Every structure is written in C-alpha cells, then in structure tokens.
Amino acid sequence: MLKYIAVFFLAFAVLCPLSVRLSAQAEAAAKCAHCQKEKFVSVRAKNGAGKEVPLCYECAMLPRCAYCEMPSEAETAGGDRLCRECAKDCIKEKSEAEKVMKDVRQVLASKFKMTSKHRIICELGTRRELNLEADGEHNELGWFDPKTVRDKPQYTIRILTGLPRDVYRSVAAHELAHDWMDAELPHLMDKPEIREGFAEFVAWSFSKSEGNTRMTEYTERRTDDVYGGGFRKVRDMMGDAKTAPEWKKVLLKEFPLKGKKTGK
Numbered sequence: 223m224l225k226y227i228a229v230f231f232l233a234f235a236v237l238c239p240l241s242v243r244l245s246a247q248a249e250a251a252a253k254c255a256h257c258q259k260e261k262f263v264s265v266r267a268k269n270g271a272g273k274e275v276p277l278c279y280e281c282a283m284l285p286r287c288a289y290c291e292m293p294s295e296a297e298t299a300g301g302d303r304l305c306r307e308c309a310k311d312c313i314k315e316k317s318e319a320e321k322v323m324k325d326v327r328q329v330l331a332s333k334f335k336m337t338s339k340h341r342i343i344c345e346l347g348t349r350r351e352l353n354l355e356a357d358g359e360h361n362e363l364g365w366f367d368p369k370t371v372r373d374k375p376q377y378t379i380r381i382l383t384g385l386p387r388d389v390y391r392s393v394a395a396h397e398l399a400h401d402w403m404d405a406e407l408p409h410l411m412d413k414p415e416i417r418e419g420f421a422e423f424v425a426w427s428f429s430k431s432e433g434n435t436r437m438t439e440y441t442e443r444r445t446d447d448v449y450g451g452g453f454r455k456v457r458d459m460m461g462d463a464k465t466a467p468e469w470k471k472v473l474l475k476e477f478p479l480k481g482k483k484t485g486k
C-alpha cells in the first residue's frame with residue numbers, strides 16, 4: 223500500500239511542475255486582445271460581444287470601457303469612455319436615433335404585442351443633461367418625459383448620445399416600456415420599484431430576444447433596490463406571461479385599479 227502511495231506522490235511531483243510549466247507557456251504565447259502583442263497574459267476581460275479575451279498586464283491597467291471590460295481609448299460625446307470595438311458603431315446622430323427607436327418600437331410590437339399610439343419625440347442628450355433631468359439621482363442612460371404642452375400630452379424620450387448600438391436599443395426598449403405603462407397602467411407610474419422594475423424586465427426580455435448578452439447580464443447584475451430589486455420582483459411576478467397584454471393582466475391582478483372616483 224505504502225508503495226502505491228509513494229508512486230502516486232512521485233507521479234504528482236513530476237507532473238505538477240510540468241503542468242504549471244505548460245500553462246505558463248500557453249499564457250506566454252497568447253496575444254493580448256488589446257495591443258495585439260505577444261505578451262505574458264493572464265488577465266481575462268469580457269468584450270462587447272460577451273466573449274472572454276486575454277489582456278496583458280499593461281493593457282489591463284488602462285481605464286476600461288463603460289460598456290464592456292476592454293481598455294478604452296476614446297470618449298463619447300456624452301462623456302463616457304469607450305473601447306475600440308464599442309466605439310465603432312455608436313448612435314450619435316438624431317436621424318439615426320429616430321430610425322433605431324422606430325425599429326425597437328416595431329420589434330416590441332411584433333414580439334411582445336407592446337404598442338402605444340403616442341407620438342414620441344426622440345432626442346439625444348449628454349450625461350449632464352440627462353442627470354439634470356433626473357435631479358442627479360444616478361447616472362441615467364435614458365429619460366422618458368411625459369408632459370402637457372398647450373393642453374395636449376407630449377411624450378419625449380431622450381437617450382445618452384454616443385451609446386453603442388446594442389446598448390442604445392436596450393435603453394430604448396426600457397424607455398418605451400415606460401411609455402406603454404403610462405398609457406395602459408398609469409396608476410403604477412408613481413411606484414418606482416414597479417415602474418423601473420417593469421422597464422428593466424421589458425429591456426431584459428427584448429435584449430434576450432436579440433441575443434444581446436451584455437445587456438441581459440447588465441440587468442441581472444444590478445443590485446440597487448429600485449432597478450435590480452424591482453427587475454427581479456417583476457420577473458418573478460410574470461412567470462409564464464410572455465406578451466404585454468399578459469403582463470398587464472398580471473400587474474392589474476397584483477395592483478388593482480382603485481374604484482373609479484365619481485363626481486369628476
């Protein structure tokens with residue numbers, strides 16, 4: 223018995239340094255995904271497509287992109303740092319922003335039967351402008367603004383300028399969910415946890431249907447009570463409900479409309 227144990231330890235002693243040597247060689251031979259140089263890499267970072275890639279130590283020290291884990295080189299007009307890949311396809315023109323918003327609206331209507339008749343004004347804004355609107359609450363990516371202008375309702379969605387296309391699409395879905403709730407379930411608009419949780423749930427369902435893993439993971443990772451907590455609460459509530467009319471039923475059951483006021 224002792225002999226077998228001795229053989230086992232001997233084999234372990236020989237093989238162990240060998241495997242360490244082999245993995246060190248594999249790491250040394252790898253190419254840094256940022257500087258493209260063959261360097262000692264052992265740090266891994268998720269790129270915009272959600273794929274893990276190697277980074278050398280030097281590049282790992284650089285400031286990172288706001289929308290993935292890659293080192294950043296440029297700044298958006300909105301003031302965020304972006305990596306090379308994320309900077310390639312960004313929404314910074316109003317005409318493009320309107321076009322993509324229209325497309326997201328169509329996708330929400332066809333996949334989730336989420337429709338609203340509101341005419342929506344679509345605008346881009348800097349982070350400073352968005353934070354001013356949100357009273358500096360937190361770093362806003364988008365803002366849904368329903369108001370009354372000359373006795374007529376007016377709906378505006380403003381999104382941070384320079385977002386990568388897939389991030390913009392997900393934020394647009396979030397804001398359009400607010401618009402839908404404003405039309406269908408206005409009594410829930412002053413419940414922050416349900417309002418934001420539902421919008422996150424819609425953006426998450428939309429991103430999932432587009433295979434946009436970075437945005438589904440972004441929502442799943444949120445830890446704050448209103449957005450993260452609200453999202454998990456609404457997702458659990460929805461169960462098998464897959465479309466907006468079904469979501470409406472679930473929400474109405476959970477939060478019934480108060481008896482209609484008379485005399486007004």
Ligand SMILES: [Zn+2]
Nearest residue numbers: 254257278281
């Ligand atoms: Zn590098």
Ligand SMILES: [Zn+2]
Nearest residue numbers: 287290305308
């Ligand atoms: Zn990036």
Ligand SMILES: [Zn+2]
Nearest residue numbers: 396400418421
């Ligand atoms: Zn929101």
